[in-house]
Amino acid sequence: MELIKEKIFVLFPMISTIGLLIVIPAVFLFTLWKTSFTSKFEWIVDAASTTAFVFWVFQSGNWAWIGYYFRYLLVIILIYVLIHSWRKVRASPFKIKYNSPQKFTIGMYLFLIVLFGSYNVFAITSYSTDDPAIELQFPLKGGAYYIGQGGNHVLLNYHQEYLPQQYALDILKVNALGIRANGLYPKDLDKYQIYGENLYSPCDAKVIEAQNGLPDFTPPDSDPENATGNYITLICDHSDATIYIAHMQEGSVMVNPDEMVKAGQKIGKVGNSGNTSEPHLHIHAEKDGVGIPIQFNNKFLARNNLMR
Structure with a gap:
């Protein structure tokens, strides 16, 4: 039992770090890359939520685990995916009449924009203080x-x-x-x-x-x-x-x-x-x-x- 606990204690920070810095950003980016959007508005909310998440990870992830400079590669990939996905949707209408699943998806994206947008604001405010140093x-x-x-x-x-x-x-x-x-x-x-x-x-x-x-x-x-x-x-x-x-x-x-x-x-x-x-x-x-x-x-x- 103690050996199992030790293995969990060792594996958890590795798995959570790899998940936060690599796996979850990859899921966001792959979704934005592959999704066939029916309107520009759908693309905007997906692109905005993905961007908010990536920049939160860029700011708050502990990048010394996998390489400090890798976080800049993540931003480059984000820019490339944004350009690629926009080209697929630029001829689509801005909005359409959405069905219930589409409305739910849009609502989730809007929630993520608010959540990770707030996290980014908190991270930015962390870079300075008014207290005497x-x-x-x-x-x-x-x-x-x-x-x-x-x-x-x-x-x-x-x-x-x-x-x-x-x-x-x-x-x-x-x-x-x-x-x-x-x-x-x-x-x-x-x-x-x-x-x-x-x-x-x-x-x-x-x-x-x-x-x-x-x-x-x-x-x-x-x-x-x-x-x-x-x-x-x-x-x-x-x-x-x-x-x-x-x-x-x-x-x-x-x-x-x-x-x-x-x-x-x-x-x-x-x-x-x-x-x-x-x-x-x-x-x-x-x-x-x-x-x-x-x-x-x-x-x-x-x-x-x-x-x-």
Whole structure:
């Protein structure tokens, strides 16, 4: 039974990710491609619902699983399908007298337009915030780093549900193809691009807390009782907010409480300790028990942003 549960836990994120990023968009696009529309209005509502869905997936999907740049191919395919399907319907009347099944189909398309149109609006609003942000130096160097969780809305950043971790970022490293790991969900930690990456202090700061002795877990195992895993908390010289850097590699933490560090100073390595599904860097700023925005080079980051 435990083996079955583990297999389900491993397979679910892979299946759901492939479904969201590949299978469901393919169904939408294939339907638009093959349908013989009887009127331009039918085509418009189908095309609009397909476009709304594709752009929602473009904005909110976790593309580091199958390749960051693949999402641009999805948009190119959408444009091609729109042009192809329009050519088939451009000589048709704008509207006809629809039967009951046609009315139901049109109603479903209109519902999807409203639903995914709203999701797109929420995603767009996630790219910025009016709350004052703390400026930090990016804590990773020498690669392309992908924001897996980040932004100002729960659709792009699940941390927004938790007041102390609002605006938190989960950061991965991707290879030249924009993929975060060698395999969809490998157990070998070294197959994740970010595992073992050096971490650098994001500011001149005082170290408040440090944990160094917790183990790195093999995905999908985790440690909910020690959610942050090996971590460091800092208070930057230019702010009284507390900076949390979590899920560090066992034995890699190079600083101690009450130590002063400089911006850019090496402080440890990225690991997979604590309550984490796979190796990544978690970083957030907290003030009076509430998460506050952080930015790097005056840039507020959201899911699908890249830092180089």
